[in-house]
Amino acid sequence: MAFEIGTLVALAMTLCVYSYVLYKDTPLFDFAVNTFLGLSVGNVAVIATKSIQGNVLSKISAGDYIYIIPTILGLLVFFRLSDKYKNLSRLSIAVMFGTGTGLGLARTWHSGVSRHLEGTIAGVLASKDAFSLFNNLIVVIGIITTMLYFTFTEYYNKPLPSFVKRVGRIFIMISFGAQFGAVILSRMAALSGRILFIVRALGIG
Amino acid sequence: MVLNRRIIYGSVILLMAIPYLFPIVLPLTISDPTLDSYNTMEDIDDGAVVLLTVETDASRLAEMESGIIAMARYVASRNFKLVIVSSVTDQGPLVTQEYIEPVLEEYGLEYGVDYVHLGFVPGKGVAYAAMAEDIRSVVQKDFRGTELDSIPMMENINRAEDIDLLITIDSSSGMMYSISYFGTPYGTPIVASAVASCFILRYADYKAGMIQGIIGGLTGFAEFEKLINRPGMGTAGLSSLTVGHLIVLGLIILGNVEYLRDRSKGDA
Amino acid sequence: MSKIIDTLGRREVLVAVMVICAFFTFTNYIFLPNPIISFAAVSITSWSSIISLFSVGLGVIITLRYNAIKVLKKEKEWYWPAWFLFLAISMYLVGMTLNTDSDIYAWLFRNVLGALGATTESLVGLFCFTAAYRAFKVRNWDATILLVVALIVMIGRNVPIGGMISPSIPALGNWLLDFPNTGANRGIRFILGIAAMGYSVRILLGRERGA
Numbered sequence: 084m085a086f087e088i089g090t091l092v093a094l095a096m097t098l099c100v101y102s103y104v105l106y107k108d109t110p111l112f113d114f115a116v117n118t119f120l121g122l123s124v125g126n127v128a129v130i131a132t133k134s135i136q137g138n139v140l141s142k143i144s145a146g147d148y149i150y151i152i153p154t155i156l157g158l159l160v161f162f163r164l165s166d167k168y169k170n171l172s173r174l175s176i177a178v179m180f181g182t183g184t185g186l187g188l189a190r191t192w193h194s195g196v197s198r199h200l201e202g203t204i205a206g207v208l209a210s211k212d213a214f215s216l217f218n219n220l221i222v223v224i225g226i227i228t229t230m231l232y233f234t235f236t237e238y239y240n241k242p243l244p245s246f247v248k249r250v251g252r253i254f255i256m257i258s259f260g261a262q263f264g265a266v267i268l269s270r271m272a273a274l275s276g277r278i279l280f281i282v283r284a285l286g287i288g
Numbered sequence: 289m290v291l292n293r294r295i296i297y298g299s300v301i302l303l304m305a306i307p308y309l310f311p312i313v314l315p316l317t318i319s320d321p322t323l324d325s326y327n328t329m330e331d332i333d334d335g336a337v338v339l340l341t342v343e344t345d346a347s348r349l350a351e352m353e354s355g356i357i358a359m360a361r362y363v364a365s366r367n368f369k370l371v372i373v374s375s376v377t378d379q380g381p382l383v384t385q386e387y388i389e390p391v392l393e394e395y396g397l398e399y400g401v402d403y404v405h406l407g408f409v410p411g412k413g414v415a416y417a418a419m420a421e422d423i424r425s426v427v428q429k430d431f432r433g434t435e436l437d438s439i440p441m442m443e444n445i446n447r448a449e450d451i452d453l454l455i456t457i458d459s460s461s462g463m464m465y466s467i468s469y470f471g472t473p474y475g476t477p478i479v480a481s482a483v484a485s486c487f488i489l490r491y492a493d494y495k496a497g498m499i500q501g502i503i504g505g506l507t508g509f510a511e512f513e514k515l516i517n518r519p520g521m522g523t524a525g526l527s528s529l530t531v532g533h534l535i536v537l538g539l540i541i542l543g544n545v546e547y548l549r550d551r552s553k554g555d556a
Numbered sequence: 557m558s559k560i561i562d563t564l565g566r567r568e569v570l571v572a573v574m575v576i577c578a579f580f581t582f583t584n585y586i587f588l589p590n591p592i593i594s595f596a597a598v599s600i601t602s603w604s605s606i607i608s609l610f611s612v613g614l615g616v617i618i619t620l621r622y623n624a625i626k627v628l629k630k631e632k633e634w635y636w637p638a639w640f641l642f643l644a645i646s647m648y649l650v651g652m653t654l655n656t657d658s659d660i661y662a663w664l665f666r667n668v669l670g671a672l673g674a675t676t677e678s679l680v681g682l683f684c685f686t687a688a689y690r691a692f693k694v695r696n697w698d699a700t701i702l703l704v705v706a707l708i709v710m711i712g713r714n715v716p717i718g719g720m721i722s723p724s725i726p727a728l729g730n731w732l733l734d735f736p737n738t739g740a741n742r743g744i745r746f747i748l749g750i751a752a753m754g755y756s757v758r759i760l761l762g763r764e765r766g767a
Contacts, residue, residue, distance in 0.1 A: 089663055093671035100675040104297050104682055113636055119672040121640040122664060124619055125647025130378040130408045131612040132652060137429035139606055153603035157610030164617065170565025175607050177570040181577030182604035186417050188756045189585035190468040194498065195749035198472060199742045202496030218735045225739015226746065233747045256698050258740035260705025261733055265488035267536060267684055268714040269351060272484065272506035274681030275528040276350030277674055278305050279521065288308040293686050300685050314716045317726065346673035382665045385657055410612055411605035418601040425602035473585065491733060492741040507714055530715040537707065539688040547693045
C-alpha cells in the first residue's frame with residue numbers, strides 16, 4: 084500500500100489526539116493541541132490581513148477616501164493594549180456595539196418573535212381536520228406553558244397552579260431530549276468520519 | 289460493574305470501523321426537511337444567482353464533508369451563478385478552496401463566469417446585513433485579489449434582490465443571519481446544509497417557513513445523496529452511525545439497569 | 557491631548573455614538589427605506605465590519621503576546637508556547653508570501669489543521685459513550701422524559717434502524733419534533749427574544765453598567 088506523506092501526517096496527528104483517550108494525557112496530545120492552535124491563529128491572521136488589504140486599503144487607494152474613517156477607527160482598537168490610551172479603543176467598540184445592537188433589536192423582533200407568532204397562528208387557522216388542530220394546539224400549549232414556566236417564578240410571588248408549571252417543564256424536557264438526540268447524531272457523525280479516514284489511510288477500507 | 293473507559297473507547301472505534309470494512313446498505317427514507325430543500329432548489333431556474341455561504345470550519349469537516357461535496361455537486365450540475373462567501377468562520381474560505389472549488393472545476397465551471405469566491409467578510413450578522421444592502425460596501429476584491437467590477441459575472445449582482453436563492457453550509461450561526469438579513473426582509477428563499485445540532489435549533493424556523501429546507505446531519509446528507517443519485521460519504525457512514533447509536537443505546541440501558549438495581553437495593 | 561482622550565472615553569459620548577449607530581441601523585431595517593437613512597445605515601454597517609477585521613487582528617496580537625511572555629520568562633513547559641508561536645508565524649508568512657492557494661498552505665490546512673480539528677471534535681463523540689453509561693440515568697420523571705424522547709429521536713430519526721423495527725417509531729420521532737419540540741422551542745425563543753430586546757434598550761439608554 085502506497086502512503087502519501089500528507090495522509091501519513093494526518094494519521095499521525097489523529098493518533099496524537101486519540102492518545103489522550105486511549106492511553107493518557109501525554110506530550111503527544113500537548114503537541115497536537117499546540118499545533119492546532121498555532122496553525123489556527125496563523126490562518127486567522129492571514130485571512131484578516133488579506134481582507135484588510137483587499138477590501139479596505141484598495142478602496143482608499145481607488146479614491147474612496149471616506150474609508151479612512153473606519154480604518155482609523157479600526158486602528159484605534161489596538162490602543163486596547165495600552166493602559167494609558169485604552170479609552171481611545173472604546174469609541175470603535177461603541178460603533179460596533181451600537182450597530183450590532185440596532186440590527187439585533189430589529190432582527191430579534193422580526194425573526195425571533197413575530198414570524199414565529201405568525202407561523203403558530205397560521206398553523207392553527209389552517210388546520211384541516213381534528214388531528215391537525217390537536218397538533219397545532221399542542222404547539223400553542225407548549226408555547227404558553229413554557230413561557231409561563233420561565234416568567235412566573237417564586238421570586239415574583241405569583242403562584243401558578245402547579246400543573247401549568249409541570250406541563251411547561253414536560254415540554255421543555257421534550258425539547259431538550261430532541262436536542263440531545265440531535266447532538267448525539269452530530270458527535271457520532273464526527274467520530275464516524277474520523278474512523279473512515281483512519282480505515283482509508285491504513286488502506287483497509 | 290466498572291467498565292474501563294479505554295476499553296469502551298477502543299471497542300467503540302473497532303466496532304464502528306466494521307461497517308466500513310463490510311459495507312451494509314440500509315434502507316433510507318427521505319425526511320421532509322431534506323425533501324423540501326431539494327424541491328426548493330429544483331424550483332429555481334438553471335442559471336439563477338445563488339449566494340452560497342460557507343460557515344463551517346476544519347473542526348466540523350468530519351461531519352460536514354459529505355454534505356459539502358454533495359451540495360457542491362448539485363449546484364455545479366444546475367449551472368447556477370454562484371457567489372461564495374464566508375462571514376462567521378475565518379476557515380470558510382479555505383474549506384471553499386479545498387472542498388468546493390475542486391468539485392466545481394470538475395464539472396467544468398469557469399471562475400469569474402460561473403462562480404466567484406469573495407472570501408471572508410468579518411462581522412457575522414453585521415456583515416450579512418451589509419452584504420444584503422450593498423455587497424461592494426464590504427467586499428471590493430474577491431479572494432484571489434481581483435476587483436469585483438472587473439469580474440463579468442458580478443456586473444448585476446450587488447444586493448439581496450439580485451440573489452435568487454441562498455444556500456448556507458452551516459455549522460454555527462449562518463442560518464440565523466441568513467434568515468434575519470436575507471430571508472425575512474427580502475424574501476430570499478433559503479436552504480441550509482447543516483450539522484445536526486444546528487438543524488434542531490433552527491427546526492422551529494423551518495416549521496414557521498422562515499427557511500425553506502434544512503439538510504441536517506449525516507443522515508440528512510445521506511438522504512440528499514440519494515435524491516441527487518450520487519451516493520458518497522454520507523451513505524457510507526450511515527451503517528457506522530447505526531452501530532454507534534446501538535452501542536449508545538445499549539450503554540444507556542446497561543447503566544440504567546445497574547442504577548435501578550442499586551437504587552432498589554438501597555431502598556430494601 | 558489627554559483631555560481629548562478622556563472626553564472620547566466618557567460614558568455619555570460612547571452612549572451617544574451607540575445610539576446614533578443603532579438608530580440608523582434599526583430604522584433602516586424596520587421602516588421603509590429613506591435614501592439618507594439607508595446611506596447612513598449601509599455606511600455604518602460596513603464600517604462596523606471593517607472595525608471587526610481590526611479586532612480580529614487585536615485578538616491575534618493578544619494571543620501572541622501572552623505566549624511570547626511565557627517563552628521569554630521561561631515559565632513551566634515554555635517550549636509549547638514557543639512551538640505555538642513558531643507555527644503561527646510560519647503559517648502567516650507562508651500565507652502572505654505564497655498565498656492561501658499555494659500547495660504548502662493547502663497541505664497544512666488539509667493534513668494538519670483539518671485533521672487535528674476534526675479529531676478534536678470527534679473526541680466528544682467518544683465521550684458520549686462513557687456519558688451514556690455513567691451519566692444518563694433516570695433519576696426522576698424529568699430525566700426519564702428527556703431520555704425517552706432522546707432515544708426515540710436517535711433511533712427513529714438519526715438512523716434507519718427505527719424504521720426497520722416499526723414505522724411508528726420514526727413517525728413518533730417526527731411528531732415529537734414537529735409539535736411539542738416546536739412549541740417549547742418557540743416559547744423559549746419568545747422569552748429570550750423579549751429579554752434580549754429589553755437588554756438592548758438598556759444598553760442604548762446607558763443603564764447597563766457592564767456594557
